[in-house]
Amino acid sequence: MRAAPVTFRATAAGVGRARLGRLDTPHGSIDTPQFMPVGTQATVKSLTPSDLWTAGTQIILANTYHLSLRPGHERIAALGGLHRFMAWDGPILTDSGGFQVFSLAHLTRVDDDGVSFSSHLDGSPQRLTPEWAMEIQAALGSDIAMAFDQLVDPTLPPAEVAAAMSRTHRWAERCLAARSRPEQALFGIIQGGVDPALRREGAVAIAALPFDGIAIGGLSVGESKAQMAATLEVVAEALGDDPRVRYLMGVGSPLDFFDAVERGIDLFDCVLPTRVARNGQVWTSQGKLNMRNARFQDDAGPVDPECGCETCRNHSRAYIAHLFRAEELLAYRLSSVHNVTYTLDLMGKIRGALADGSFASLREVVAAHFSSPVGIR
């Protein structure tokens, strides 16, 4: 297909550093702020591309490490690329495998050149380098590739956080040098833990490189909400009026979106909506609900009376509660359909609120239901 470059245009929305924008890719346009459902293994767990489309999905995320291990990026390339392979014709962003260096840390050994993995599938030795991550992502054919970074626990000694950040910067340059598909965008990732000075240094370093977008990584890994907010402030100040799209990786929960959008974030991804859905938790206009709770077994109402998703239009809480108890597969799909719809609807409401000046009141409404401990009433 004709390879249109990935471009981003945004305008200030008048709320803090928030902005409204549009990201164009070879497979479609994305309204920002926007949320990307996570489909690590070329599937947003339990959902079909049709489900995703109906839920309002504009872009999904897939994973380099997982897909290179299984089924293999060469195989996917031979089968026509990731879009055709998974029958999702919309935009796809691929994560580089950097997160797996963190989440599978006990199976990895990091050195300056790259990371040695012991495959989580069969224990076989694997080697991931910036160049290899770029080659895999080129083979997958995603619209947006991510630089291979090193994410570490921000509570580690400062020297270790700084070392991982420096390595991330060197790897960032290697990723840029290893680009092979001009139509595939490449985003750099800012690291630096939660130390303001280090984060600022990370932001300046990544912003200085010719990436198509700027991602903020290493957050929502256990730090406090205040630390995350402060870190986003530091990054926002360091980036100034940099026009590139800003992507906060691995976030988040409904309230996280508000905190980040007002600090200039345009893109989000998170496993939370789909993961918690599979574990019985649904997000609603009334807050979080655990559909496994006994009280829902006799509740004939929809999961969320204010939601128009397939699940809420057709099924009762009692039915969903039954499906979870019976361990029926439909429980996971119906809950995921709802949570993805809820999350994307929320992003849509946030965009609408930015446009009409009701951001603060929308946040209040959501906070009223999500700030208190879960599952109360």
Added chain:
RNA sequence: GGGUAGGUUGAGCAGGUGGUGAGCUCCGCUGACUGUAGAUCAGCCGUCUUCGACUGUGGGGGUUCGAUUCCCUCCCUGCCCA
């Protein structure tokens, strides 16, 4: 009616041949989950005044300092025979 194997906390079990049976798996209840090794994990799951204590091995009785264990009797369940 005779024989035989059993009766343990919602279910299913383990254990225990005179001196700490609250141990397991389900079920059930609640919570957690943030660039997915996650349809997962954790806590609780007899009672209470819960860092502990008490009660509990089908019912009743007996022997004993002490009984789930030994004796008597009754009840219930499976199977075999009549």
